[in-house]
Amino acid sequence: MSNPIPFDNTYARLPERFYSKQNASAVPAPKLLRVNTALADELGIDPAWLDTTEALHVFSGNRTADRSEPLAQAYAGHQFGGFSPQLGDGRALLLGEVVDQHGTRRDIQLKGSGRTPFSRGGDGKSALGPVLREYMVSEAMHALGVPTTRALAAVMTGENVLRQEGHLAGGVFTRVASSHIRVGTFQYFFARNDTDALRELADYTIARHYPDAADTEEPYFTLLERVIEVQAKLIAQWMALGFIHGVMNTDNTAISGETIDYGPCAFMDDFHPKRVFSSIDRDGRYAWGSQPGIARWNLTRFAETLLPLLSGDSDVALKKVENALGTYNGRFRTEYDNRFRAKFGLADESPLDIVKSGLALLAKQEVDYTLFFRHLTHGNRSELSALFKDPTLLENWYASWKAATQSVPNLTAMRKSNPILIPRNHRVEQVIQAAYGNNYAPFHQFVDALAKPYEERNEFSEYEQAPKPNEIVHQTFCGT
Numbered sequence: 520m521s522n523p524i525p526f527d528n529t530y531a532r533l534p535e536r537f538y539s540k541q542n543a544s545a546v547p548a549p550k551l552l553r554v555n556t557a558l559a560d561e562l563g564i565d566p567a568w569l570d571t572t573e574a575l576h577v578f579s580g581n582r583t584a585d586r587s588e589p590l591a592q593a594y595a596g597h598q599f600g601g602f603s604p605q606l607g608d609g610r611a612l613l614l615g616e617v618v619d620q621h622g623t624r625r626d627i628q629l630k631g632s633g634r635t636p637f638s639r640g641g642d643g644k645s646a647l648g649p650v651l652r653e654y655m656v657s658e659a660m661h662a663l664g665v666p667t668t669r670a671l672a673a674v675m676t677g678e679n680v681l682r683q684e685g686h687l688a689g690g691v692f693t694r695v696a697s698s699h700i701r702v703g704t705f706q707y708f709f710a711r712n713d714t715d716a717l718r719e720l721a722d723y724t725i726a727r728h729y730p731d732a733a734d735t736e737e738p739y740f741t742l743l744e745r746v747i748e749v750q751a752k753l754i755a756q757w758m759a760l761g762f763i764h765g766v767m768n769t770d771n772t773a774i775s776g777e778t779i780d781y782g783p784c785a786f787m788d789d790f791h792p793k794r795v796f797s798s799i800d801r802d803g804r805y806a807w808g809s810q811p812g813i814a815r816w817n818l819t820r821f822a823e824t825l826l827p828l829l830s831g832d833s834d835v836a837l838k839k840v841e842n843a844l845g846t847y848n849g850r851f852r853t854e855y856d857n858r859f860r861a862k863f864g865l866a867d868e869s870p871l872d873i874v875k876s877g878l879a880l881l882a883k884q885e886v887d888y889t890l891f892f893r894h895l896t897h898g899n900r901s902e903l904s905a906l907f908k909d910p911t912l913l914e915n916w917y918a919s920w921k922a923a924t925q926s927v928p929n930l931t932a933m934r935k936s937n938p939i940l941i942p943r944n945h946r947v948e949q950v951i952q953a954a955y956g957n958n959y960a961p962f963h964q965f966v967d968a969l970a971k972p973y974e975e976r977n978e979f980s981e982y983e984q985a986p987k988p989n990e991i992v993h994q995t996f997c998g999t
């Protein structure tokens with residue numbers, strides 16, 4: 520079949536120092552685990568083709584589709600605060616872009632498709648676990664209404680990869696993103712004093728993501744403002760859902776404002792602002808409550824890369840950058856406050872004391888975050904009470920909450936912002952362990968359940984439960 524995926528590539532037209540052309544490695548016995556037919560349809564991919572052997576080979580990296588121009592993108596990045604001037608796609612390949620049904624250009628990328636010039640010591644492969652985790656969590660995020668990369672396909676390769684945990688079944692993930700341009704992509708050229716490339720990248724980014732910026736007086740300044748705005752919004756959404764990204768490095772910060780690179784991420788069970796999951800985040804740098812500040816730090820790194828483009832006079836450029844960054848806290852605060860007002864059913868502009876006292880109470884009593892808001896929303900007083908070690912503390916707070924809402928909480932807002940189903944970490948791990956034992960039914964069922972997170976559906980009520988003490992996942996390994 521010709522052109523099963525309507526590729527129309529632009530990144531491959533950028534100068535050669537932006538990437539390295541590279542084919543995927545062949546895998547011995549690929550098996551398609553899941554393909555996202557609704558997303559494929561959106562991308563203009565023929566649904567009949569998805570069931571073909573050719574599709575399986577394209578999603579496993581065994582075959583290059585017509586008009587696909589696979590390449591590994593170059594980028595740098597600050598990882599846990601330390602700068603690496605060269606990271607790049609060490610186990611991923613951009614297959615190309617398609618213009619979707621809404622007219623939006625989207626990247627199609629393979630992850631786990633073998634070594635590239637950016638692999639350093641790595642094998643370029645992925646174990647099945649991280650493939651399934653990214654599939655589940657990114658699709659859940661999308662259903663929750665958060666900007667995110669998407670999952671198009673998950674494939675088993677039929678070969679094992681060696682990881683800390685031992686030999687594990689390998690997988691390839693097909694990811695869709697509005698682009699894979701990261702803060703680290705800008706840092707790559709900034710670190711090389713390659714201002715021509717920076718300008719070209721900035722122009723490309725503006726044309727692709729913020730076309731209206733091109734018509735403003737200072738397009739690069741507008742670009743910076745837009746990125747600050749989308750990141751402030753994104754982090755506020757994560758915070759409201761109790762999501763912890765886990766690896767908020769600058770190479771994992773997308774210029775589009777989409778959540779990208781789901782590694783050791785998780786949704787909190789019991790609430791605490793200092794909660795972390797990643798086994799590699801020993802200092803809690805990327806704890807839930809630290810995320811707004813880290814995003815600001817990452818945006819500062821982005822702003823630095825634009826200095827050479829903003830003005831020939833470095834003092835002038837610096838002043839502009841400071842002005843733009845100065846808006847971040849306020850933007851974030853507004854988004855955060857509004858999301859939490861909605862979660863608690865408060866009227867617009869109402870004081871936030873009840874939000875603060877509510878969160879402090881949850882932290883003190885180690886209450887399950889999602890269940891708390893779920894029962895508060897649906898008026899389940901006895902279930903709500905049962906979440907507290909000392910229910911009298913809830914009674915006092917509840918009376919103040921009633922008063923704060925003048926006894927008429929905005930239930931519509933609460934239902935829209937308090938999900939019933941999230942991809943709880945212990946469930947994600949159970950699904951992954953089942954898959955390593957060749958049982959994929961839990962994976963399919965969980966993905967189906969997560970597609971409608973705000974709806975009450977009895978058949979999926981088991982997924983609402985918090986982990987039992989022996990089910991708690993304390994750390995999530997990168998496992999990449």
Ligand code: AMP
Binds near residue numbers: 608610644
């Ligand atoms: P991450 O923090 O997982 O997004 O990855 C950081 C960097 O490590 C990126 O440059 C990845 O391409 C690279 N990397 C991660 N895992 C592997 C692997 N198995 N083989 C080669 N490179 C890898």
Ligand code: MG
Binds near residue numbers: 770771780
């Ligand atoms: Mg990454």
